[in-house]
Amino acid sequence: MLTGLxxxxxxxxxxxxxxxxxxxRLGLTVRERGADELAFEAGExxxxxxxxxxxxxxxxxxxxxxxxxxSEYDDWWxxxxxxxxxxxxxxxxxxxxxxxxxxxxCVELGQQDVAGPGxxxxxEVVLEVEDLDRARAFYEDLGFETVDEGDSRKRIRxxxxxxxxxxxxxxxxxxxxxxxxxDLGFETxxPGAALEAVRDRVQSVVRESDEEIVVRDPDGxxxxxxxxxx
Numbered sequence: 001m002l003t004g005l006x007x008x009x010x011x012x013x014x015x016x017x018x019x020x021x022x023x024x025r026l027g028l029t030v031r032e033r034g035a036d037e038l039a040f041e042a043g044e045x046x047x048x049x050x051x052x053x054x055x056x057x058x059x060x061x062x063x064x065x066x067x068x069x070x071s072e073y074d075d076w077w078x079x080x081x082x083x084x085x086x087x088x089x090x091x092x093x094x095x096x097x098x099x100x101x102x103x104x105x106c107v108e109l110g111q112q113d114v115a116g117p118g119x120x121x122x123x124e125v126v127l128e129v130e131d132l133d134r135a136r137a138f139y140e141d142l143g144f145e146t147v148d149e150g151d152s153r154k155r156i157r158x159x160x161x162x163x164x165x166x167x168x169x170x171x172x173x174x175x176x177x178x179x180x181x182x183d184l185g186f187e188t189x190x191p192g193a194a195l196e197a198v199r200d201r202v203q204s205v206v207r208e209s210d211e212e213i214v215v216r217d218p219d220g221x222x223x224x225x226x227x228x229x230x
Contacts, residue, residue: 001142001143001188001190001193001194001197002142002143002144002160002161002186002187002188002194002225003161003186003187003188003189004044004045004161004186004187005044005045005122005125005161005162005184005185005186005187006045006046006185006186006187006224006226007039007045007046007047007048007183007184007185008045008046008047008048008059008062008064008122008125008182008183008184008185009048009049009050009056009058009059009182009183009184009185009222010047010048010049010050010058010059010062010101010103010105010179011049011050011051011052011057011058011059011060011103012038012049012050012051012058012102012103013051013052013103014051014102015036015037015038015049015051017102018038018049018101018102018103019038019049021101021102022038022040022047022049022101023040025080025083026066026107026109026118026119027118027119028040028041028042028047028119029041031046036050036051036053037049037050037051042066042119042120042121042122043067043114043119043120043121043122044121045121045122046185047122048183050183055222056181056183056206056214056222057181057183058181058182058183059105059179059180059181059182059183059221060103060104060179060180060181061104061105061106061177061179061180062105062106062125062126062178062179062182063105063106063108063125063126063165063172063176063177063178063179064105064106064107064108064122064124064125064126064179065096065107065108065109065110065122065123065124065125065163066107066108066109066110066119066121066122066123067110067112067114067119067120067121067122067123068109068110068111068112068114068116068118068119068120069111069112069114069115069116069117069120070094070111070112070113072116072117072118073095073097073109073111076097076109077097080097080099080109084099084100085099086098086099087099087173087174089173089174091110094110094111094112095110095111096108096109096110096111097109097110098173098174098176099174105179106174106175106176106177108124110123110124122162123162123163124162124163124164124165125162125163125164125165125179125182125184126165126166126167126172126176126177126178126179127164127165127166127167127178127179127182127219127221128167128168128169128177128178128179128180128219129166129167129168129178129218129219130168130218130219131218132153132154132155132156132166132168134201134218135156135166135217135218135219136156136158136166138198138201138217138218139158139160139164139166140158141197141198142160142186142194142197142198143160144158144159144160144164145158145159145160146158147159154167154168154170155167155168155170155172161186161187165178166178179221180220181220181221181222182221182222183221183222183224184221184222184223184224185223185224185226186223186224186225186226187226187227188225188226188227189227190227191210191211191212191213191225191226191227192210192213194213194225195208195213195215195225198215198217201217201218202215202216202217202218203215203216203217203218203220204216206222211226211227211228212224212225212226212227212228213225213226
């Protein structure tokens with residue numbers, strides 16, 4: 001039903017320090033620049049940095065993960081380790097490093113099967129939710145599949161256009177937290193079908209047209225179902 005992650009939006013109190021971090025430290029290209037928003041290219045997904053000047057707001061203290069080629073990991077660790085206190089985790093054969101951006105978002109760079117060079121996509125986003133079972137049912141009806149339940153029953157991992165983790169409030173690896181009022185854009189061939197799958201459980205339908213539908217999920221996250229290319 002949902003075929004791709006079109007964007008992830010984060011809130012940035014001040015755009016210039018955020019731009020410097022993502023453009024100069026992480027090597028992302030600014031695709032579009034506005035007075036209150038920056039759009040970066042992260043592979044097939046846009047990373048939006050948005051000042052708190054209206055709705056939808058970008059996510060606060062959001063943990064998410066960029067894809068990097070396996071062969072580049074050591075270079076990233078060496079380069080970023082000169083300026084940042086990094087943490088590392090291993091998931092099977094793949095390693096990930098963690099650091100924080102100027103607005104307190106926990107940024108993961110993880111080894112993935114991508115071409116690169118550099119950051120080539122977003123493969124995981126973590127949302128904070130009040131009720132795991134309610135949130136899981138909602139996203140499963142949008143086509144996500146549960147693949148892991150944490151031992152503590154405070155998190156669930158689902159696979160869809162990307163990995164989606166649903167967390168009840170707690171601290172994860174590198175003291176990361178799930179994001180609140182996160183804004184996600186999903187590509188789909190049929191926005192109306194996506195809406196009908198969950199219409200009875202959304203907080204609200206914010207905007208509806210043939211090409212694009214914006215809703216708020218049961219925990220207040222903004223979801224856009226769009227058939228329009230980036």
